[in-house]
Amino acid sequence: MPELPEAETIARDLDRRVRGGIVAGVHVTRPDILAPGNSATKLARSLRGHRIERVGRRGKNVVVDFDGGLKLVVNLGMTGRLIASDAPRSAEMRHVAARIELDDGRSVLYDDARRFGRLDLRDASTWTVRDAELGIEPLSKDFTGERLFALTRGSIVPLRNWLLDQRRVAGVGNIYANEALFRARVRPTRRARFLTRVEAIRLRDGLHEVLSKAIQARGTTIDDYRDGEGESGGFQLRLQVYGRTGEPCFRCGTPIKRIVLTNRSAFYCPRCQR
């Protein structure tokens, strides 16, 4: 998906465009994007008449808060897009799976070519459960190098995989995991428990830097991604290793390597990263 920076950008855009809107109707055209326990009729019945209080984010999820405590949790999978109907490129949404109509004529479109994404309606109490399943926010004050060091103790998982587990740290996906490891100068294959304290500090800093820069850039530009306005992401963030197989490392010139870890690509500089 959209990882944390993309979800953050979408949430901010939507918050600006649809906050305060009252739901007139919900239309689900592809019910397979509903999380277990949800149904099109339940969604429509539960949300009709409710006001959007704000749109926020938790990990990679866009969270729409309604009055009365209901929350629509949107996980965008690989190709999910969430935009307001009055956004510039709303016409380019060719796989609309659900539509939330507001009483003033605006609407929120959920588009998802591969339909790996999920919409999940929660009340205050079931949201607390879900929230607790997700790990620490990597941009929060609590996420220190020391905290990351402690979290990694005891796990034999390669760090690239470790970072993708949303129960540990929430919001990091394959692009930013690889980018942060490059900045920390640690190989994606390194077992989490062998990360040193100093490296944990560098990895925390690498994550913080790459995620916040990507937010400033309104998300990374990779083909499918669209922000809440329907536009592709910014170009300010230059990826250092992701997708750069064979190209020279920006730090030392050595060709970037691509390997496969549990069926997903990992990229690193064999000289800079140990």
Added chain:
DNA sequence: AACGCGCCCTGTCCGC
């Protein structure tokens, strides 16, 4: 319990 794997589904790109 923690971990790796296969799978969900569609689109795109590359080589032949």
Added chain:
DNA sequence: TGCGGACAGGGCGCGT
């Protein structure tokens, strides 16, 4: 131009 295969930013359920 057409076609097969590889690959894609995620996450769940399963067997070990």
